[in-house]
Amino acid sequence: MGKNQDEEEGNLSHNTKAVISLDERFVMQTYSRFPVVPVRAKGVKVWDCDGKEYIDCVSGIAVLNVGHRHPRILKVLKEQAEQLMHISNHFYIEQQAKASEYLAKIAPKPLEKTFWGNSGTEAVEAALKLAIKYTGKHEFIAAQGSFHGRTMGALATTWNEHYRAPYAPFGINAKFVPFNDLQAIKEAVSKDTAGIILEPVQGQGGVNIPSNGYLEAVRELCDEKEILLIFDEVQTGFGRTGKLWAGEHWNVVPDIMPLAKALGGGISSGACIAKEEIAKAFDHGAHGTTFGGNPLACALSLEAMKIVVEENLSERAAELGKKAVKQLKELKEDLEIIKDVRGIGLLIGIEVSKDAKKLCLEMIKKGILITYTAEKVIRVIPPLVIKEEELEKALNIIAEGFKQH
Numbered sequence: 385m386g387k388n389q390d391e392e393e394g395n396l397s398h399n400t401k402a403v404i405s406l407d408e409r410f411v412m413q414t415y416s417r418f419p420v421v422p423v424r425a426k427g428v429k430v431w432d433c434d435g436k437e438y439i440d441c442v443s444g445i446a447v448l449n450v451g452h453r454h455p456r457i458l459k460v461l462k463e464q465a466e467q468l469m470h471i472s473n474h475f476y477i478e479q480q481a482k483a484s485e486y487l488a489k490i491a492p493k494p495l496e497k498t499f500w501g502n503s504g505t506e507a508v509e510a511a512l513k514l515a516i517k518y519t520g521k522h523e524f525i526a527a528q529g530s531f532h533g534r535t536m537g538a539l540a541t542t543w544n545e546h547y548r549a550p551y552a553p554f555g556i557n558a559k560f561v562p563f564n565d566l567q568a569i570k571e572a573v574s575k576d577t578a579g580i581i582l583e584p585v586q587g588q589g590g591v592n593i594p595s596n597g598y599l600e601a602v603r604e605l606c607d608e609k610e611i612l613l614i615f616d617e618v619q620t621g622f623g624r625t626g627k628l629w630a631g632e633h634w635n636v637v638p639d640i641m642p643l644a645k646a647l648g649g650g651i652s653s654g655a656c657i658a659k660e661e662i663a664k665a666f667d668h669g670a671h672g673t674t675f676g677g678n679p680l681a682c683a684l685s686l687e688a689m690k691i692v693v694e695e696n697l698s699e700r701a702a703e704l705g706k707k708a709v710k711q712l713k714e715l716k717e718d719l720e721i722i723k724d725v726r727g728i729g730l731l732i733g734i735e736v737s738k739d740a741k742k743l744c745l746e747m748i749k750k751g752i753l754i755t756y757t758a759e760k761v762i763r764v765i766p767p768l769v770i771k772e773e774e775l776e777k778a779l780n781i782i783a784e785g786f787k788q789h
């Protein structure tokens with residue numbers, strides 16, 4: 385934050401200023417944050433430290449599909465915390481087994497076996513390691529605009545050969561090809577390709593939706609060349625795009641599917657589910673983690689998955705998303721500042737020609753939490769439990785924010 389923060393962002397309260405000052409002093413400054421200090425939330429509403437109310441159009445970046453503090457999540461949180469929060473993967477964990485069973489039930493068939501971690505990047509790491517272990521190859525094809533996480537190097541610096549050797553040499557060899565370009569993927573495949581990793585719909589890349597036929601053809605290519613298809617559904621999974629899995633829009637089933645974000649219902653949880661035959665490559669000691677799959681995270685993951693299914697949140701996302709995209713496209717007709725509107729379910733991107741951060745700040749001041757990605761794409765990703773009138777209100781604030789510029 386610069387010196388003229390108040391002038392740029394409106395008069396900040398003493399509380400907000402105090403938290404910002406602590407953050408700047410003691411937190412590594414890796415995030416460019418908006419000057420809001422949320423302290424409480426319920427459903428789709430969030431309140432900051434001054435009592436100001438917001439409609440959440442961020443969902444903790446596609447985490448809170450079931451909304452903040454869903455009563456069923458709170459109940460399980462309390463009950464499980466009173467019994468057992470953490471133990472160790474050296475023992476059998478009932479909640480992990482049950483959450484895996486349920487995930488296998490709702491995942492695209494025949495994905496069946498799960499490895500549990502704590503985050504999206506860990507889920508992707510597990511997927512890449514599994515693909516290396518299964519194929520014995522190290523090259524991956526990924527898409528331009530992709531986002532799969534930020535880990536690096538921990539295993540490369542782990543001394544014990546037992547953990548390290550099956551995956552060495554380190555540094556994944558990734559070839560990047562334009563998203564939605566089948567020919568480019570075909571040309572990138574080599575004898576060393578272990579797999580192709582794609583987000584079926586790119587999230588951080590700016591909400592990029594592939595053309596019909598692309599993912600289907602990539603699946604065929606993988607089958608023909610005997611390479612693995614990894615769909616990173618960390619952001620798109622659990623109903624966000626209007627289907628339980630984004631791959632379902634095109635009836636394409638990957639071989640391995642990393643998941644996280646909405647999985648834990650608000651608590652960190654990650655999972656990598658794969659076909660049985662591939663999953664076998666992860667034998668004893670092949671991968672592991674201290675916290676992944678702990679009883680609390682798994683009890684909550686199971687409940688969050690059930691809520692998404694039992695409350696038909698995919699269908700809700702499809703229906704509400706369609707209306708929102710229609711409305712935003714109409715707005716685009718009137719406003720030059722909006723360059724494009726892309727949406728699938730409640731994963732919506734509004735590409736703008738002006739400073740997206742400034743626009744978000746305006747909208748935040750008017751009472752919604754909203755962020756942007758890929759520099760110029762404002763993302764609307766509310767909890768899937770949002771009521772129609774709440775979404776309407778949020779869209780009105782977005783429209784007002786645009787009209788002011």
Ligand SMILES: Cc1ncc(COP(=O)(O)O)c(C=O)c1O
Pocket residue numbers: 445503504505506508531532533534583587588616617618619620644645
């Ligand atoms: C598609 C995708 N994969 C992986 C990740 C990384 O997840 P995490 O931030 O939980 O490590 C993200 C995060 O935004 C994501 O959108």
